[in-house]
Amino acid sequence: MANIQQVAKQAGVSVATVSRVLNGQSTVTAKTRIKVEDAIKKLNYEPSLLGRNLRNSESRILLILIPKIANPFYLDIINGIETAALSQNYNILLCETDSNPERENIYFDLVRKKMADGIISMDPAVNIDTLTELAERHAIIQCSEYSEDSGIPYVTIDNEEAAYRAVKHLIKIGHENIALINTDEKYLYARQRKAGYRKALEEQNIPVNEDNIYYTQHLGFEYGQHAMKKILGSKNRPTAVFAVSDLLAIGALKEINSYGLSVPEDIAVVGFDKIDFSNMTNPTLTTIAQPMHRMGTIAAEMLIDKIKGADVESIILDHELVIRESTSG
């Protein structure tokens, strides 16, 4: 494997000149350039990023922190990040924390040790104190889930407003007894979406019944199934369900079917996220669409700006209610 010295010798120039050609600097004569390019070709030379990165004190690697790769919610965001990153010559390291602090720390270490230039955190369970501390000396952006107090710039949607619209839609088509399947309120989005649910009900003077609010520990499909089982067994069975994630909603859907009831005739269902599978269920799922891809590209651009030393402002993006079969007979 040739290095820059051997190329220089082969071309009969100095390493500085080879470096100039490599970096496309225009201060090189056409003639010299050709000589160098020939030598590169002849030796099959590839510049080492290890050398370059050390010299430039950068790794050109971006960390993405997510709790679970398996959660389809992140897919489009990741794609957006990747597109933006690649276009600026950055690569992304996808880090699944599994909500495990040890794993998280392995990845934090990567930026502490300069193997990564910055972090996009999408993990609701991230240790926000450590993240905040890290943000003092490193570039960090929060995406989707965030903590206002941390002072770390974020890009997200208005979760309260989105949940409000979802529930308002259910009310508009005639429902009053609406259950909420929420996750643990330690997560900001859970609190925000619940607030939206409350707001929609209260606005129509429908009393908020705490018994109608169900909490799950995780976002998995089975948890939605489980919550729905409880709902179906309750005394005053709701006629509609709003779940704070599609995965939960799809679980609910399945449980309703197994129970012998129909969606939306007996019970209407609304999800949140518009994951791919929300279109594959029977019936298809009414849900809230977030501009995932855009959120990703914006997060990446914010991060890269921050790495370059720029000041970066938080952004709130638009969302959309997608009405499908699960709320329209």
Place this chain on the structure above:
Amino acid sequence: MANIQQVAKQAGVSVATVSRVLNGQSTVTAKTRIKVEDAIKKLNYEPSLLGRNLRNSESRILLILIPKIANPFYLDIINGIETAALSQNYNILLCETDSNPERENIYFDLVRKKMADGIISMDPAVNIDTLTELAERHAIIQCSEYSEDSGIPYVTIDNEEAAYRAVKHLIKIGHENIALINTDEKYLYARQRKAGYRKALEEQNIPVNEDNIYYTQHLGFEYGQHAMKKILGSKNRPTAVFAVSDLLAIGALKEINSYGLSVPEDIAVVGFDKIDFSNMTNPTLTTIAQPMHRMGTIAAEMLIDKIKGADVESIILDHELVIRESTSG
């Protein structure tokens, strides 16, 4: 940000000694060690991997090449790879090629330029010539999908045998008119699974009807739906379907439901892969389980061995037929 020199000065020792402490070498006095550790703490020092990696001529990064992150098939394998990699202090760069040669080349360049130490390729659409050429100078392992000719070590299952068992199961429960939903035969696994399908039929003297074999361009859900639509419209409607991927099978399931027929009463369905969602459908899907996680850890271990210069042998792992509702009324 302190460097090793400043730590050495602070501790009143040489950089070599600091390096020894960092790397846990036992040739350092307890007293000196303490001095160094104190200095490290005091300066909040973190060793730079950029420097270390250049010096060691390694990046400790492993590339994983997959066509689509969104394909749930890869999730567990990736998890397995990650577990094995992390335990040996490697990190993984998840590379989605989108079956796009340009993207692929960006990632290949990463190993050419020493920013990655090796590749685990799971992309059936990979440019095998380039990969083979790359394998001359770099560590590469094929996982799941492979090319025998390339000479690159692989870990996979016996696709023909697995498909054979799946179809045999359908025959055993009474089916004779069995359709196959396959993908493009440019992929080895497609050819192998079809061979298994043939073998099972021929073994029972059931003639193989080419009209019963349907091809899809991609592995997506919609393609399964589409293929099933054709099958339902055929003159001599099959009573069972074997799809070479769960995604296709789930699409077929949905189409059958929309058509007003029942699974498995009217048509039995078998998939392949045992992705998480195969358990969320109604009815749940009979499918072939591959030891994904193990396949991942083995692939990672093979790759790391290869990076270290060892000789590595290909491995074929066991699979399992998981019988669920879609084939048992």
Place this chain on the structure above:
DNA sequence: GTGAAAGCGCTAACAG
């Protein structure tokens, strides 16, 4: 327009 030389931060061979 090109070259010489310093240095990014680290490890390891060698000497003592």
Place this chain on the structure above:
DNA sequence: CTGTTAGCGCTTTCAC
């Protein structure tokens, strides 16, 4: 047991 020093491969000033 510890220090001196060379060098991993590259970029970038500073001279000429």
